[in-house]
Amino acid sequence: xxxxxxxxxxRFKDKNAVRNLSLSLTPGVWGLLGANGAGKTTLMRMIAGIxxxxxxxxxxxxxxxxxxxxxxxSVFGYLPQEFGFPQEFSVxxxxxxxxxxxxxxxxxxxxxxxxxxxRVSLANVQHKKIARLSGGMKRRVGIAQALLNDPExxxxxxxxxxxxxxxxxxxxxxLSEFAHDRIVLISTHIVPDVEYIATCHAVIKNGKLRAxxxxxxxxxxxxGKVWSCTVSSEEAPEYESRLSxxxxxxxxxxxxxxxxxAERPCSADSHLVPPRLExxxxxxxxxxxxxxxxxxxxx
Amino acid sequence: xxxxxxxxxxxxxxxLTWILLALALVFSVLLAYxxxxxxxxxxxxxxxxxxxxxxxxxxxxxxxxxxxxxxSVTPERVRAAVERYxxxxxxxGVTESYDLPEGVYEQEILPIAPLLHGVKEAFxxxxxxMAPALSTIDAQRLDDYYGVCEARLASxxxxxxxxxxxxxRKAAQxxxxxxxxxxxxxxxxxxxxxxxxxxxxxxxxxCVVIAAPVFSGDYQSGADDILRCTKHGRRQLGLxxxxxxxxxxxxxxxxxxxxxxxxxxxxxxxxxxxxSIQMVYSILTLADMDMGQLQRFFAVxxxxxxxxxxxxxxxxxxxCKNTATSLAVALVFGIAPTVIYMTIPGTAAVWICSLLxxxxxxxxxxxxxxLTDFEFLxxxxxxxxxxxxxxxxxxxxxxxxxxxxxxxxxxxx
Numbered sequence: 001x002x003x004x005x006x007x008x009x010x011r012f013k014d015k016n017a018v019r020n021l022s023l024s025l026t027p028g029v030w031g032l033l034g035a036n037g038a039g040k041t042t043l044m045r046m047i048a049g050i051x052x053x054x055x056x057x058x059x060x061x062x063x064x065x066x067x068x069x070x071x072x073x074s075v076f077g078y079l080p081q082e083f084g085f086p087q088e089f090s091v092x093x094x095x096x097x098x099x100x101x102x103x104x105x106x107x108x109x110x111x112x113x114x115x116x117x118x119r120v121s122l123a124n125v126q127h128k129k130i131a132r133l134s135g136g137m138k139r140r141v142g143i144a145q146a147l148l149n150d151p152e153x154x155x156x157x158x159x160x161x162x163x164x165x166x167x168x169x170x171x172x173x174x175l176s177e178f179a180h181d182r183i184v185l186i187s188t189h190i191v192p193d194v195e196y197i198a199t200c201h202a203v204i205k206n207g208k209l210r211a212x213x214x215x216x217x218x219x220x221x222x223x224g225k226v227w228s229c230t231v232s233s234e235e236a237p238e239y240e241s242r243l244s245x246x247x248x249x250x251x252x253x254x255x256x257x258x259x260x261x262a263e264r265p266c267s268a269d270s271h272l273v274p275p276r277l278e279x280x281x282x283x284x285x286x287x288x289x290x291x292x293x294x295x296x297x298x299x
Numbered sequence: 300x301x302x303x304x305x306x307x308x309x310x311x312x313x314x315l316t317w318i319l320l321a322l323a324l325v326f327s328v329l330l331a332y333x334x335x336x337x338x339x340x341x342x343x344x345x346x347x348x349x350x351x352x353x354x355x356x357x358x359x360x361x362x363x364x365x366x367x368x369x370x371s372v373t374p375e376r377v378r379a380a381v382e383r384y385x386x387x388x389x390x391x392g393v394t395e396s397y398d399l400p401e402g403v404y405e406q407e408i409l410p411i412a413p414l415l416h417g418v419k420e421a422f423x424x425x426x427x428x429m430a431p432a433l434s435t436i437d438a439q440r441l442d443d444y445y446g447v448c449e450a451r452l453a454s455x456x457x458x459x460x461x462x463x464x465x466x467x468r469k470a471a472q473x474x475x476x477x478x479x480x481x482x483x484x485x486x487x488x489x490x491x492x493x494x495x496x497x498x499x500x501x502x503x504x505x506c507v508v509i510a511a512p513v514f515s516g517d518y519q520s521g522a523d524d525i526l527r528c529t530k531h532g533r534r535q536l537g538l539x540x541x542x543x544x545x546x547x548x549x550x551x552x553x554x555x556x557x558x559x560x561x562x563x564x565x566x567x568x569x570x571x572x573x574x575s576i577q578m579v580y581s582i583l584t585l586a587d588m589d590m591g592q593l594q595r596f597f598a599v600x601x602x603x604x605x606x607x608x609x610x611x612x613x614x615x616x617x618x619c620k621n622t623a624t625s626l627a628v629a630l631v632f633g634i635a636p637t638v639i640y641m642t643i644p645g646t647a648a649v650w651i652c653s654l655l656x657x658x659x660x661x662x663x664x665x666x667x668x669x670l671t672d673f674e675f676l677x678x679x680x681x682x683x684x685x686x687x688x689x690x691x692x693x694x695x696x697x698x699x700x701x702x703x704x705x706x707x708x709x710x711x712x
Contacts, residue, residue, distance in 0.1 A: 052712065
């Protein structure tokens with residue numbers, strides 16, 4: 001089982017959203033990391049077959065997905081970043097509708113719907129109109145529909161947006177159980193959501209693939225670049241503007257502990273700390289402070 | 300099949316659909332009753348008191364008053380009616396019926412009025428088209444009444460289709476095939492057909508409103524991305540959506556037209572449906588039909604027009620990214636035939652109105668009015684009577700726009 005993204009590019013009128021991107025996805029959970037506008041959603045829509053590529057192909061087990069057509073879609077599950085529902089449907093009606101479209105026999109469909117409603121904690125609202133659900137509940141309905149056909153390839157675009165911390169934990173657990181022998185690709189801004197469940201990550205920037213690897217492999221890229229120091233709370237804003245700060249924590253005595261990314265320590269009392277995936281994300285997609293500092297460093 | 304069922308369920312779950320279907324049904328009954336409510340009669344009873352009748356009572360009274368006219372419109376009966384008319388006017392020394400003393404017209408002329416229908420038209424001046432007064436017509440010529448009608452049709456077509464001699468020949472052939480003598484059963488009003496037209500037009504608009512969001516609604520809400528990634532989410536879903544919209548529209552129109560005709564014919568009397576359309580509209584009307592056949596023919600033509608409009612709306616829906624646009628454009632095309640008919644003169648309007656999907660049951664321009672008219676389109680050297688052109692266009696448009704809608708939906712990005 002392999003999903004190949006083979007030299008795929010997508011050009012819109014005035015923008016190259018994805019540039020000659022190649023990636024081979026094997027069974028396991030893959031995290032797709034990238035800043036806003038990096039091309040994650042465009043890439044996922046091309047994998048879903050709802051956006052044609054400008055060049056290159058997406059292949060499943062060596063066959064272009066356009067050629068596979070229904071066969072590909074019957075083993076495919078997709079949760080878009082932004083999606084809606086037919087307003088007239090209740091949760092149960094909607095899932096029955098999608099189950100029929102996914103080709104599930106009625107009895108099997110009903111069983112699977114009940115099972116998933118329990119898993120995403122929506123069993124008590126299955127007769128409620130979707131339009132009346134909260135944002136988090138709607139996203140859980142979206143997750144349930146994506147899993148209905150027990151897909152071999154599951155693409156989830158920002159699946160945890162709008163979920164509360166408890167729901168995110170339950171979602172991670174559900175996905176960990178589900179991912180066995182399946183290809184799951186999750187794009188997210190919330191790095192901790194994929195840090196512990198993803199077996200591999202692909203980092204995409206300006207439409208180009210910048211790095212791939214396991215969490216450990218990727219984290220190694222920022223090894224020796226993550227520092228921690230303690231400064232007075234008055235100094236903190238100045239550090240924040242100058243550095244790529246991963247976190248700030250008040251120590252309670254007018255002092256602030258700063259975790260930051262830099263090639264070199266910014267102060268004598270800075271010490272190296274073990275890097276995390278979030279640090280890599282910040283390193284590759286710097287905000288104002290860090291970017292300024294690195295520009296200075298490059299200069 | 301299961302997807303079609305679910306798609307039907309989905310459409311029927313919408314409150315808007317139910318409101319529109321209920322409105323269509325209410326309008327069907329209301330519009331069927333209105334023509335009857337407009338009927339008006341008056342007479343003076345035995346005590347000399349003026350009596351006014353309206354609605355069904357008036358219809359019943361007129362039927363009774365004109366009962367002797369019922370049956371075949373043979374030249375002999377027409378001649379007798381004209382002679383009676385002329386004798387009545389001569390008796391009172393007038394040349395027009397409106398100069399008769401009060402009550403005489405109701406007593407003497409109205410009972411024979413159905414047989415007099417079309418006589419003046421048949422004897423119209425071949426050069427000017429001006430109809431003579433009944434009192435000036437030579438009654439002896441009525442012995443060849445249908446020959447006079449045929450001659451009048453020839454002169455009319457020479458005026459209406461001056462540069463289209465194939466159309467003139469075609470019209471003569473068609474009129475030759477019309478069953479004669481005509482039949483008349485008093486009581487039927489052409490308003491019944493006008494209101495059937497209005498009913499059809501309203502149902503058409505309602506069906507367009509129901510069909511407009513079928514595809515664009517999901518594009519707009521973002522629901523489409525999920526659905527088109529499913530196994531049957533493209534061609535099969537597209538086909539099911541087309542079928543569901545057609546089934547609901549067809550069912551709505553058929554139910555409404557049945558309710559309308561049952562109500563209207565019950566009010567006016569079922570025997571009236573045996574009246575030849577020449578005895579209600581122009582005596583020269585080319586279609587070989589009685590009123591019942593006209594009602595059914597127009598119902599079928601209206602159904603085709605509704606389905607063609609729905610097909611076109613579904614195509615628009617598959618192309619537009621939001622419901623407001625697809626609905627607005629579809630409604631514009633729904634009323635376009637009426638607007639074009641009123642604003643664009645000449646052959647261009649006839650062509651456009653014949654081709655637009657909603658023409659079949661438009662206000663002022665529809666298969667009904669085309670059936671009672673003498674317009675022919677020149678298709679190469681072939682004369683095509685406009686009702687046939689309208690129906691032919693709908694028959695082509697239903698599969699054509701369905702195919703384009705499906706193609707557009709499957710390729711939607």
